[in-house]
Amino acid sequence: MLERLEVKNLATLPEAVLEPGPGLTVLTGETGTGKSILVGALGLLLGAKADPGLIRPGAEALLVTAWVDGRPYSRRVTPARSVPRVDGEVVTLAELQQALEPRLTLHTQHAALALTRKSRHRATLDRLVDAEVREAYEAAYRRWSALEEELARLEARVAERERRLDVLRFQLNEIEQAAPQAGELEALEAEARRLGHTDELMRHLGALLDLLAESEENALDRLRTAGRELGQAARLTPELEPLAADLEAAEAALAAVVREAEAYAANLEADPERLEAVQRRIAELQRLERKYGGDLAAVLAFADELRREIAELEGAEDRLEALRAQRQAAGERLEAAAAALSEARERAAAELGPRVEAELRALGMPRARFSARVDRLPRPQPHGADEVRFLFAASPDLEAAPVEKAASGGELSRIMLALALHTGTDAPTVIFDEVDVGIGGEVAVAVAERLARLAGERQVIVVTHLAQIAAAAGVHYRVVREGTSARLERLEGEARVRELARMLSGSYSETALEHARELLEP
Secondary structure, eight states: OOEEEEEETTTTEEEEEOOOOEEEEEEEETTTTTTTTTHHHHHHHHOOOOOOGOOTOSSSSSEEEETTTEEEEEEEEEEOOOEEEHHHHHTTTTHHHHHHHEEEEEESSSTTTTTTSSSHHHHHHHSSSHHHHHHHHHHHHHHHHHHHHHHHHHHHHHTHHHHHHHHHHHHHHHHHOOOTTTTTTHHHHHHHHHHTHHHHHHHHHHHHHHHIISSSSSSHHOOOOOOOHHHHHHHHHHHGGHHHHHHHHHHHHHHHHHHHHHHHHHHOOOOOHHHHHHHHHHHHHHHHHHHOOOSHHHHHHHHHHHHHHHHHHHTTTHHHHHHHHHHHHHHHHHHHHEEEHHHHHHHHHHHHHHHHHHHHHHHTTTOOOEEEEEEEEEEEEETTTEEEEEESOOOOOOOOEEHHHHOOHHHHHEEEEEEEHHHHHHHSSSEEESTTOOOOOHHHHHHHHHHHHHHHHSSSEEEEEOOHHHHTTTTEEEEEEEEEEEEEOOOOOOOHHHHHHHHSSSSHHHHHHHHHHHOOOO
């Protein structure tokens, strides 16, 4: 719920803090003090136009911040721009509005948000519809919609299938004819380096073999001679035996190097044709990499994807036939679910109209007519195949029209109060302004009772000029005008009694004070 509202430099308010309670909170004040400014502040957070004229004269910017469930939602307005934030992060105004709308519902003369959009009419009526009926429709719609999308995608692909298949087959044939192997390019590049330096390799290997084994005083002969000498010495003293063993191992290792170098040199010969063939193969593989992937592994993966798509397109007719059958069955289930949902909505609409009219009579609108009309749409939508409209006429001699066009600001607020009492509200916090316009006496008591009843389930904030409504609140704030400024103060105890007395009679007479105390008695 709304835990705190801070306002800075908004119209006549230099600074104000509102901390509403969990039940009913009221804002009162003399006419012209600007009681509705705080409601307007919430409107700014819900997407209302940021008129630079709202900025307090002499201030650079106005700032509105609401804390809801521990999170701050704010909007800073300057003459040049508006900056919305959620949790300190800059967002778009639409994102701020979308974040707050599920938490706050605002009903004022200019912003009865729950009644000015058709989707809200449907959502309000649907609170009286069995959730299983709605969920069954939504599941059927999701299934049907998914099949529609898949069918449309496949039909579009089939329409260009032959052209696409030609391209896919050409690409796959190009890869398959080349028959690349994973790791092949690296091996070929190594072979090309070897073939490209045959003469140099033979020269180096010849010099190596000459030094190790072929010259008159080669390393291998010298090592063998040294080994014999060390062996003779080791027979004279055992301490030299490890050295003799090491030298013998060194001789064996050197002999192995000589044998492998001789074998490599024996097989080493210039082969220009093989070098040319290897270079051609490298160029072919590198072209495939550039065309179909960053490396041969990616080329091979692309070939697998080509085979999959070719198989899908070649079997598209069978898949199309199966999808059409599935869509037909899903469409029939959707139609049945839509009919069940429409019937449930029509029953709910038939019940809702008389209930709301009864509430409106108690709320000072004895001749008002209200009804909910359910019309079928030509195509199913995510939330049903119906359009729901609330119709209203202030008296029997007027033709019923959409409620957002036919009702005044005060009437809209009372209609919303009546609806909230019978359908509940999506938002945990509901704000009313002008709900008490043009009423008094017993009607004021009835409105107060209903606001208090709603406040038993929701946080309710009301701007009011009626003492009967103010007395029903758990938290009471007053807006006080001081010259060109206004301030907000929380009233308790005798200060609240005096405010109720002023609202009752415009004076602080003992009679008015006594009457105010009577209103506050449990």
